[in-house]
Amino acid sequence: MAKTFEMATWRRCANWSIARLLRLGLPMGNNYLLTVPGRKTGTPHTTPVTLVERNGDRFLVAPYGVVDWVHNARAAGQVTLSRGRVQEHIDIEELSPRQAAPVLKQYVHEVPIVRPYFDAAPDSELAMFEADAARKAVFRLVP
Numbered sequence: 001m002a003k004t005f006e007m008a009t010w011r012r013c014a015n016w017s018i019a020r021l022l023r024l025g026l027p028m029g030n031n032y033l034l035t036v037p038g039r040k041t042g043t044p045h046t047t048p049v050t051l052v053e054r055n056g057d058r059f060l061v062a063p064y065g066v067v068d069w070v071h072n073a074r075a076a077g078q079v080t081l082s083r084g085r086v087q088e089h090i091d092i093e094e095l096s097p098r099q100a101a102p103v104l105k106q107y108v109h110e111v112p113i114v115r116p117y118f119d120a121a122p123d124s125e126l127a128m129f130e131a132d133a134a135r136k137a138v139f140r141l142v143p
Contacts, residue, residue, distance in 0.1 A: 025084020039075035062137040063114035097133035
């Protein structure tokens with residue numbers, strides 16, 4: 001059974017460190033700073049994320065489930081991705097579990113740290129990832 005996400009102290013420290021490096025503009029693979037306005041206050045909230053690139057599209061994955069940034073992104077319909085001084089304001093489109101399954105499979109393969117939060121293993125069938133997708137969120141970045 002998949003683990004439930006909790007923001008542990010070590011993860012806060014890791015997120016803080018990664019966020020600082022990304023703010024400085026250091027390229028770190030497909031890692032970006034995601035900023036979304038709060039759905040109630042409008043105050044911007046920022047967190048590091050890892051994108052998936054697949055068939056020419058880019059996807060934003062919430063591997064730990066429907067966390068606050070997911071609710072905020074759904075409400076806003078768009079996000080800001082940044083590294084250093086470069087910012088992209090991008091519309092988003094949420095995928096259905098069936099559409100999200102291959103993206104999640106690729107994500108689990110590329111980002112091993114999230115594997116405990118999935119019932120599906122990297123070599124599982126797409127049906128397992130489709131079941132996981134019902135508890136996650138995947139957004140396509142609309143160019």
